[in-house]
Amino acid sequence: MPDRRVRVTGTLFVAVLLVFAGVSPALATTDAGPVAGDGWTTATTLPASAATTAPQQEGSSLHERIVASRNDEPGSVSLTFEYRVPDSVTGLRVGVPVLSIPGITVASTDGFERTETTRFLWDTETDRPSVTLRLAVGDELGSGVRGVERGDWALVSQPNTRVQIRTDDRAVRTSSFGVASGEPGYASSHLAYLGTHERRNVTVADERATFVLGAEDADPTRATAFLTAANEHFDFGVQRERITVFVLPLNEDATTGVDAATVDTAFWVGQSGLGFDGTGAVFAHEYVHTRLGTVGVDDATWLTEASAEYYGHLFALNDGVGDYETFRSDLRASEYDPDRRSVVLTDPETWTGTTAHYDKGAHVLAALDAEIRRRTDGARTLRDVFTGRSEPFRDYRAFRTAVTRVADDDSLGPWLDRYVTTDALPPLPENPRYYVAAPSLDPDGDGTASGAEVERGRHPFVAGAGPDGAVTTSTATDTTDGTETTAGAGRTTTTPPTETEGSAPGFGVVAALAALLIVVRLEKRRQ
Structure with a gap:
């Protein structure tokens, strides 16, 4: 949609709302995952900002970090799901719903056993278990690809996960999304730009706006x-x-x-x-x-x-x-x-x-x-x-x-x-x-x-x-x-209008523009 789309920040939109054209809504899919029971509890997800305080919560919260990176060969991007498991957690199950979608595969695991197409079970021994996915990307967002890659840059969205844990404490997790160390890029609010860029921060009415400028001559004035x-x-x-x-x-x-x-x-x-x-x-x-x-x-x-x-x-x-x-x-x-x-x-x-x-x-x-x-x-x-x-x-x-x-x-x-x-x-x-x-x-x-x-x-x-x-x-x-x-x-x-509105220049005419939302984004919109 070259123009169009999702909700109040302060209160985080728990589901990843991909209100856009061309990008498959599947990336926003949530998975009911295994039914909680037998000591398993679905972890409550805290706002992303809470991830910054996760080190002080060691021993009480499970922290999930998703890291995006480009691959040597074009056509795919890697996403690694890393977990810092506190001592109070004795079991961990992770569901990644997007694995049911063509074009998304498991590249590797460390400390996890894949129990079903979209689910993984921690071995309880690995300190920092992880799962790495490979997402197909292409010139356009749409069927068969879950991100876009053109030349020396790429853009991907953070998939949802479903986390269940065994613990005697309150089941809580924090989550963050970032770019691999040493790789140029920036991630925020479920989106990651991978490539050289300039960032400009401006504050308007106590709200901080960050412009991630992939184009050298982009002017956000x-x-x-x-x-x-x-x-x-x-x-x-x-x-x-x-x-x-x-x-x-x-x-x-x-x-x-x-x-x-x-x-x-x-x-x-x-x-x-x-x-x-x-x-x-x-x-x-x-x-x-x-x-x-x-x-x-x-x-x-x-x-x-x-x-x-x-x-x-x-x-x-x-x-x-x-x-x-x-x-x-x-x-x-x-x-x-x-x-x-x-x-x-x-x-x-x-x-x-x-x-x-x-x-x-x-x-x-x-x-x-x-x-x-x-x-x-x-x-x-x-x-x-x-x-x-x-x-x-x-x-x-x-x-x-x-x-x-x-x-x-x-x-x-x-x-x-x-x-x-x-x-x-x-x-x-x-x-x-x-x-x-x-x-x-x-x-x-x-x-x-x-x-x-x-x-x-x-x-x-x-x-x-x-x-x-x-x-x-x-x-x-x-x-x-x-x-x-x-x-x-x-x-x-x-029917005859009842007042004389429209007598000045600038009243009247016809037109329509737009672009589609969830299924297809028509290119003509906003151009």
């Missing part, structure tokens, strides 16, 4: 400015101690099969992903994923990419990126790559293999945001539905309930049902006041903050827009341009 604005104005009430941005040495033409993705509190982009040429910036989309993570599951799965798509565009616009006309054009869903089809968001079978969960999802959320603002007279927004959540919506019904509660309006439920549970599209909000995400910012650079411009009847995103620099922003009930599309029927019906 604009991205850093966006992070500053985002932390101050667009954070959904979420703050992390740190995030990591891996900037791969790829220009825009070379991102096919790699694109961009977020895993936990880290994400990767190509060198071109640092650019903010328009509101569809890859960087902004991935930033939202680090904040919201997996937003919904089951028939609310579409919310994860829809929210990143909508807010990625919205936050970039409010940070002065791109122009208003293109912003609305990009938000307007009209067809879903790679083929046009009738799409119902609550039915993943209708949109799997397309970009509809990005495109239609973002379009619907934009309209929903405007409805919430209108019905609460601006007191609440869609962000109030997402802010502070630590768990995904378990289904669409849970999301719908949260929306009606925030708006304090049960009639919003049927409105939302129409566009989420059928193939209908709502009219896209026309009045720019509905897109103001931070009233104190001045995205059009005319010296007046957005909130003040809206109050004065001026366009907050287009300096001097409308007659005499003003645009009509009446308080009539209509929030859209009056157009509703029913994708399945292939017809568009138009």
Whole structure:
């Protein structure tokens, strides 16, 4: 997805959330492993940060360190799982679920006996037992490979493990991910970049951002400015101690099969992903994923990419990126790559293999945001539905309930049902006041903050827009341009809008971009 993806850092996402295109979700698979019993207990995993204090916990905690390294011959990367076993542990069993996937094999073991395809048993004698896997990597992330390798660099993700121990103490483990000693590279938040790079650390709003720059001339200045604005104005009430941005040495033409993705509190982009040429910036989309993570599951799965798509565009616009006309054009869903089809968001079978969960999802959320603002007279927004959540919506019904509660309006439920549970599209909000995400910012650079411009009847995103620099922003009930599309029927019906929104330059047009999430990431997105 060159743009798109997972949840709150402070509270670690226990599952490795690989919200990206092209990379097999199998790397995030968890294994139920052997059933605990007969003295075996599943070890509680502490946050990765606890691994730094593991030496003081010797005798009470089992420490797991996963070390990534490149091999002499191209085409594979090694991952070694090393264990420091405290005296209080008398038995250790390790499950590595990814071993059930083609392209991942066991290279060697030390102190472990392989008891099943994915499981290993410690011999109780070896002080530092280990298992080394070999992962197939290729030019692209996808079928048959579990990482990417191009020239003198590689990128891999940390697989999950299932650890059970015998002990009379509390069963606890800490885990860390790193790069082999003496090998250039950097690992953070379940991702490892293997290759020569430069690192730059910046602190914004008490959050440390580490840029891992694989490209010599990569410049994170604009991205850093966006992070500053985002932390101050667009954070959904979420703050992390740190995030990591891996900037791969790829220009825009070379991102096919790699694109961009977020895993936990880290994400990767190509060198071109640092650019903010328009509101569809890859960087902004991935930033939202680090904040919201997996937003919904089951028939609310579409919310994860829809929210990143909508807010990625919205936050970039409010940070002065791109122009208003293109912003609305990009938000307007009209067809879903790679083929046009009738799409119902609550039915993943209708949109799997397309970009509809990005495109239609973002379009619907934009309209929903405007409805919430209108019905609460601006007191609440869609962000109030997402802010502070630590768990995904378990289904669409849970999301719908949260929306009606925030708006304090049960009639919003049927409105939302129409566009989420059928193939209908709502009219896209026309009045720019509905897109103001931070009233104190001045995205059009005319010296007046957005909130003040809206109050004065001026366009907050287009300096001097409308007659005499003003645009009509009446308080009539209509929030859209009056157009509703029913994708399945292939017809568009138009009803007269009830207010004169859209008279200024920058209102109108059509377009759609995107990229697919879990199964395939369509290259066209974010390019």
